[in-house]
Amino acid sequence: MIEVKNLRKNYHSPKSGKYAGIGTKDNLEKGISLSVPKGEVFGVIGPDGAGKTTLFRILATLLLADSGEARLSKWNVVDDYKEIRKIIGYMPGRFSLYMDMSVEENLEFFATVFDTTIEENYEFIKDIYQQIEPFKKRRAGALSGGMKQKLALSCALIHQPEVLILDEPTTGVDPVSRKEFWDMLSKLKEGGMTILVSTAYMDEATRCDRIALMREGEFIAIDTPANIIADYKQTLWSVKGDNLSSMLADIRDFPQVQTSFAFGDEHHITVDQNLTKSELSNYLSDKGYANVSIDDITPTVEDCFLALTNEEN
Amino acid sequence: MGTLKFLIEKEFKQTLRNSIIPKLIIGYPIMVMLIFPWAINFEVKNIKVSVVDHNNSVYSQRLIQKVDASKYFIINNITSSYNEAMIDIEKNHADIILEIQPSFDKNIVKSKRADVMLSANSVNGTRGLLGNAYLSQILNDYSAELRSELAHTGVPSRQKMSFISTIPQYKFNKNLDYKVFMIPALMVMMVTLICGILPALNIVSEKENGTIQQINVTPVNKYQFILAKLIPYWIIGFIILSIAFVVVGLLYGIWPAGGFLPLYVSSLIFIIGISGFGLIISNYSATLQQAMFLAFFFILIIILLSGLFTPIASMPKWAQIVAHSNPLSYFMEIMRMIYLKGSSYSGIAAPLLSLLGFAVGFNMWAVLSYSKSNN
Numbered sequence: 184m185i186e187v188k189n190l191r192k193n194y195h196s197p198k199s200g201k202y203a204g205i206g207t208k209d210n211l212e213k214g215i216s217l218s219v220p221k222g223e224v225f226g227v228i229g230p231d232g233a234g235k236t237t238l239f240r241i242l243a244t245l246l247l248a249d250s251g252e253a254r255l256s257k258w259n260v261v262d263d264y265k266e267i268r269k270i271i272g273y274m275p276g277r278f279s280l281y282m283d284m285s286v287e288e289n290l291e292f293f294a295t296v297f298d299t300t301i302e303e304n305y306e307f308i309k310d311i312y313q314q315i316e317p318f319k320k321r322r323a324g325a326l327s328g329g330m331k332q333k334l335a336l337s338c339a340l341i342h343q344p345e346v347l348i349l350d351e352p353t354t355g356v357d358p359v360s361r362k363e364f365w366d367m368l369s370k371l372k373e374g375g376m377t378i379l380v381s382t383a384y385m386d387e388a389t390r391c392d393r394i395a396l397m398r399e400g401e402f403i404a405i406d407t408p409a410n411i412i413a414d415y416k417q418t419l420w421s422v423k424g425d426n427l428s429s430m431l432a433d434i435r436d437f438p439q440v441q442t443s444f445a446f447g448d449e450h451h452i453t454v455d456q457n458l459t460k461s462e463l464s465n466y467l468s469d470k471g472y473a474n475v476s477i478d479d480i481t482p483t484v485e486d487c488f489l490a491l492t493n494e495e496n
Numbered sequence: 497m498g499t500l501k502f503l504i505e506k507e508f509k510q511t512l513r514n515s516i517i518p519k520l521i522i523g524y525p526i527m528v529m530l531i532f533p534w535a536i537n538f539e540v541k542n543i544k545v546s547v548v549d550h551n552n553s554v555y556s557q558r559l560i561q562k563v564d565a566s567k568y569f570i571i572n573n574i575t576s577s578y579n580e581a582m583i584d585i586e587k588n589h590a591d592i593i594l595e596i597q598p599s600f601d602k603n604i605v606k607s608k609r610a611d612v613m614l615s616a617n618s619v620n621g622t623r624g625l626l627g628n629a630y631l632s633q634i635l636n637d638y639s640a641e642l643r644s645e646l647a648h649t650g651v652p653s654r655q656k657m658s659f660i661s662t663i664p665q666y667k668f669n670k671n672l673d674y675k676v677f678m679i680p681a682l683m684v685m686m687v688t689l690i691c692g693i694l695p696a697l698n699i700v701s702e703k704e705n706g707t708i709q710q711i712n713v714t715p716v717n718k719y720q721f722i723l724a725k726l727i728p729y730w731i732i733g734f735i736i737l738s739i740a741f742v743v744v745g746l747l748y749g750i751w752p753a754g755g756f757l758p759l760y761v762s763s764l765i766f767i768i769g770i771s772g773f774g775l776i777i778s779n780y781s782a783t784l785q786q787a788m789f790l791a792f793f794f795i796l797i798i799i800l801l802s803g804l805f806t807p808i809a810s811m812p813k814w815a816q817i818v819a820h821s822n823p824l825s826y827f828m829e830i831m832r833m834i835y836l837k838g839s840s841y842s843g844i845a846a847p848l849l850s851l852l853g854f855a856v857g858f859n860m861w862a863v864l865s866y867s868k869s870n871n
Contacts, residue, residue, distance in 0.1 A: 243713050265715065273713040279706035283510055295502040296714045338710075 184221045184377060185242065185346060189214035190251035192237050205234035205241075205400040206251070214251045215402055217395065219379060221345075224372050226391030227381040228484065234400040235381040236276060239350045242379070243273040255346050269297070272339035276350040278331050282324030286315055286334055289323050290341060297342035304341055311367055312337045329360030336367070347371065349380040353387065365390045385485035396488050403491045408484055415482040415490060417441070417453040420460065424467065424475035433470050437463065442493055451486055499716055503724030507698075511728060517694075521732055525686060525740040529747065532682050533675040536805075543627040544572040546581040546590035553601035555642070559612075562638055563594065568630045585617050592616045592627050604642060676750055680831035681804045683740050684766075684824060688799075691733040691767045693791045695725050696774030700787040703778075718866060726771050733767050734760070753838030762834070762844065765851045766827040772858030773823075779865040798824045823854040 191206035191214040206214035215238070219225040227235050240246040242253055244264040253260045258267045280289045287301075290312070294301050305312070315333050318326065323334060332352060339347065349368075353361040365387065368378055372392075380391070388394045388408050395405040404411055422443075424430060431450055434443045440463075443452040454463070460477045467475045482490075511517055545563060549556050564571045572590045575581055584590035595613040597603070603610040614631055618624035699722075702708040711721060741759075745751045752759050777794070781787040801808075801815055802824035808816055819825045826847040833839040833847075841848070 245709060245712055265717075268713055268715050271713065273710075275706060275709050277706045279710040281506075281510065281707055282705070283513055284506070288509065292502070292506055293710075293714070296499060296711075296716055298498070298715075 184254075184256055185217065185219040185225070185379060186252075186254040187215065187217040187238075187242075188252045189216055190238070190241065190253055191215075191249045192241060192246065193249050194237075203232070203234075203400070205237050215400070217402070217405065219377060219393075221377050222372060222375045223392045224368055224378045224380065224390070226388055226394040227379065227397055228383075228385060228388050228394050228488070229381075229397035230383060232399075233397040235397060236350055237400075238397075239273075239348050239379070239381060243271060243348055244268060245273075269342075270345040272342070272344035272347045274335050274339045274347075274349045274352055276354065278335060280323050280331075280335060280338060283322060285320050285322055286326070287319040289334060290337055293338040294341045299342055301341070304343060307343050308337050308340050310370060311340070329356050329363075332356055332360065332364060336364075340371070345377065347376055347378045347380075349378065351381050351383065353382060353384065361387070385483065385488060388484040394484070396484075396491060398488075398492060404487070411484060411487050412482055415487050417490060418456055418458075419480055419482050419486060420452050420454060420463075421446070421478050421480045422450045422452060422463075422467075422475065423448065423477075425473045430467065430470075430472055433467065433472075434463075437466055439463075442489070444489055446485070451480070453490070500720050500724055503716065503720060504727055507724055507728045511732075521736060522739065524690075525736045526743055528682055528686055529679065529740050529743040533678050533748070536674075536678050536682075540623050540626040540630070541568055543569050543592060543623065543630070544584075544590045545569050545592050545594055545631070546573045546575070546584040547571060548576065548578050548581045548593060548595040549574055550576060550598040551596045551600035552576070555601040555604055555610075556596045559596065559635075559638055563631065563634055566630070566634055568627075569634075585615075590617070591620075591623055592631060594631065605646070675748060676836060677832070679744055679748070679750060680835040681802075681828050683737060684802075684828045684831055685799060685804065686736060686740065687733050687763065687767060687827075688770055688795065688824060690736055691729050692770035692774040693777075693795065694732075694774075695729045695771055696778040696791060697784060697787055698729075699725055699775070699778040700781055700784050704783055722775065722862075722866070726775075729771065730764075730767055734763070737763055750835070752835045754834035754840060754843075755838075758839075758841055758844065759831070759834050762827065762830045762848055762851065765848065765855055766823065766830075769823050769851060769855035769858050772855060772862045775862035776858060776865060779862065798822050801825070802828055804828060823851055823858075826850045826854075 189206070192204040193206075194203040227238065229235055237246065241248050242255065242260060244260050244267050247261065255267050256270060258264075258270070260267060281292070284292065290301055294304070311333050315326070315330050315337070318330065323331065326334060336349075336352070339349075353364055356364065361384075368380065369390070372378055382388075391408065393405065393407050394411065395402045396411070397403070404414075406414070422430070422434065427445070427448070427450065431443060431445055434440055434450060434452055439455040439458040441453045441455065443450055464475055464477055547560055547563075549560065560571065560574065563569050573581070573584055578593070578595060581590065581593045581595070585593065593613075593615040595615070597611055597613075600610045600612070612635065614628055616624035616628045699708075702711070708721075737760075741752070741756070773794075774791075777787055777790045781790055797818075801811070801819045802822055803819060804824075808819045808825060811819060829847045830844045830851070833844050837843070
């Protein structure tokens, strides 16, 4: 269980006048609050610089907050940091194991540090560790990105933590390994582990029980992915066709279009309710775009994030 | 205690796996003790002299032979023109010009006084200065010799001359051998680098790699972590020292006159102190580059102002003050006293206490600055 109340951490530099950190925008007392029950996979989703790592470092007892309170299980992150360090598994965003030690030695080292052994916990980490066990004599520095992540997760899990904190675990990992990684998290969750995970990939949000959308040190929404999508009120279309990149500017010029963003091989646009697809289609055909197709789509978490960001501005 | 043991095991594993450090542990002390005592040597030898002999008499010939016979000088050229000798200096063929006046022999016989001129090239200050001093010494000897000769050969002399000759006796280093003087100091330098700088760099590299974070979220506390970093280097320091003791003993026949125990005891205190100093550097630096530069900055200062190269007593006042707040100078003093003089604990008590003070001070500072930079 994780409980965060009015947490603030400000990296404000008086010189530049810029704010960075978490809970910095509104009035001083408010900060950010969050509650994650036991056995939930909670995702913190937001762009780089949103404050995800700051929040995680405070929870992992690596950083002191300016004000507010945070608890993991029954322990306070400041007063009981020693207890917390026994019950959490933390995986920083950067690979932080000993590159000059082998896979097995790293795992063994972290096991002994927690006063346990690989054998005692073998069943617990088996699913993950088995995938890298064939390379157990290899030095950690020589592993591929996906294998490094698996080793880091094994090391974070070796003492069977109650709470697992994963800071952008899938950044820089190939799509197949990413999917495997989330499958592993689901399994761990079934065992009753509370998992806090951050990611900049919006498509991973649906793998979480609940998510918090984070931007500039604030939560702009906390809910289940389904509810966040259900809360999306605008009319959302996708536009496809030839010559997409120049089409985006022309779509934006159309008065009844509110927002438009490029999404890979299509554009997602929000429009006034009274606009019909044929009106827009004709407009684009007149501008000389061929093969234009416009469809209703259900929003993704990314659409929700962009909409919420837009609302604020 | 169990955790500490595992942490130390890990450090040894990593250190021994390193491609350079294990070789360095053996190679470094042997190399330092084998090569440096010969290279770092303040004796000035092979000073090249150009003689301008305007006199060309028996007396001037004898003087030139005397200079040539000295092991310090090589006669480069004997000419009769000062300008030619100057060209030698300019071309770096000569370090000193010895100019003998035309009436050298007459003056000696008549008035028992003759002047010669010495001009030294002082681009290399030590060479010029010491060359000058040595050459003056030879001239003095020669004049004394002449005077006694003249007195005996019945040339009228109204004064009775008395000769006072000094025979210097160098205590604790009979032949005034620089090697004997340098070796204990070189050992101090070695230990400073191995036990002061290496653990500091090791800790900073854990910071830079982020591995310190992974350790920080485990129940390992900071004292265990730091001790586990230091102890391996303490052990390595002692191994290196012991190798150096043996190499020096076998190679130069110099064994510590005061015995090994006081050597090891004072080394231990110094090592604890200097590794505290390294910790302070590691606490204030976030990257290896910062740590390296900070370390070089301070190492240069404390080595130059430690009395390794120049005696502390001949430094200016402010530099003496710096030298007295420098643990290296105390350890060097102790090492030289034990090695050369055979001092016992009572003899080295004062500098040993100072070292102890540094050890306590540095480590307290290290602990305080550590809790500030981390939480």
